[in-house]
Amino acid sequence: MMRRFFTLRPGRVSYRLGLSIQEQLLLARREGQEDILLLLEHPPVITLGRRGQESHLLTAPADLESMGLAVFHTGRGGDVTYHGPGQLIGYPIVDLQPLNRDLHLYLRRLEEMLIDTLAAFAITGRRVEGKTGVWVGEKKIASIGVGVRQWVTWHGFALNVSEQTAGFSHIVPCGLTGVAMTSMEQLLGRRIALSEVEEQLIPAFARVFDSTHAGAYEATT
Structure with a gap:
């Protein structure tokens, strides 16, 4: 049977609420719901993954909090x-069984999807050997960090669309010393709405994961 996925686009939500939504979607996926691509935006926040080191915070957590940057x-x-x-x-909520539970393959497909999305805007993205994410030239434009629970994925990717990348100055991005970040707007010199990018990313996701977009997700779907 052809794979399908739904999209859920709640707009700007807190990181904590984003985690809660993912937990609900993980449960729905394990109960038989099809794959779901959650697309959203967060207020300013810094997150540390399982390999995250406090030493990669360049500003003290208390000072970050005072600036409105949750950690x-x-x-x-x-x-x-x-x-x-x-x-x-x-945040793709995807069953990895059809991908033979191959997390490495899943990461490479996320990179491919992001590279395809950038190509729709005449931006040439690329991989860097041994590093997860997408670069344009020597600058990083997209980060990827995923989790897996009972072979269903959560967490996911972040694509820098606007020029508002100053928050990266408080960290060593992805633990990569000397890495410089860029955005689609910096590269193109014009404003880009997130919805404009979403409309290119959704078909790229469908192609890369050989799946059909089945429309907006509803809890009763």
Whole structure:
């Protein structure tokens, strides 16, 4: 049977609420719901993955909090990253059984999807050997950090759309010393709405994962 996926796009939600939504979708997926691509935006927040090191915070947590930057320790893979307005966050809730439970293949497909999405805007994204994510030239434009529970994925990717990348100055992004971040707007020199990017990313997700977009997710679907 052809694979299908639904999309859920709640807009800007707190990181804590985003985690809660993922927990609900994970449960629905394990109870037989089809794959779900959750697309959203977060207020400013710094998250540390399972390999995250406090030493990769360049600003003290108390000072970050005073600036309105929440700090979360989370269950995804990877080190430290920043989320904020103007960044398209994707949390795919995907069953890895059809991918032979191959997490490495799943990560490569996420990169391919992001590279395809950027190509729709005439931006050439690329992989860097041994590092997860997507780069344009020598600068990083998308980060990936995933979790898996009973072979269903959660957490996911962050694509820098707007020029608001100053939050990265408080961290060593992904634990990579000297890495510089960029965004689609910086590269193109124009404003881009997140919805404009979503409309290119959804068909890229469908192609890369050989799945059909079945429309918006509803709890009763």
